[in-house]
Amino acid sequence: MQKKVLIIVSPRDFRDEEYFVPKGLFEKAALTVDTASTALGIAYGVMGGEAEVNLLLEKVEVKDYAAVVFVGGPGARSYFDHPEAHRIAQEAAKMKMVLAAICIAPVILARSGVLAGRRATVWTSALDKNAVRDLERGDATYLAEELVTDNNIITVQGPAAASKFAAAIIYRLQSSNS
16 A cells, blocks of 8 residues: 655645655655645745645644644744644654654644654744753753654755655664554
8 A cells, every 4th residue: 555645735835855855755666645734725935836735734634644744934833822733743653654844843732742752853043042941941952953864754954855754764664564
């Protein structure tokens, strides 16, 4: 059975390369990709990219996927305390499936409670100085590394590591029996 990956983007201001690079690599690896958001239609990246959203967050059935991926960018802040984003992250973690977040999106995982006792990384800058505190408040151990894998949870600092992010997810999916 072909594995499916769910990518979650904000309707506006997701980070283009954090969506398009992994999506392209997932499809090249023969994975089926669905894109979810809070609105159907076109989601707009900060650099002008357009992603076709085919699934609303509230309609996501986590059990239908082998991996759930949260994309960063300024728009990801809209999911920091979003109940459906938290539900999806919590269900994915409970099912021990691949759960991944890039850039600022690990804050979503931390605030949903799934990083407790885990190692993770997150984008840090003058603008996002609270991100590390958010991880630590979620009882995660912050590592100042580009990519951190803690069992089934994969976190990456930012867009420069988008291809490494995708490769880590693909590797985890190919090495799992699910």
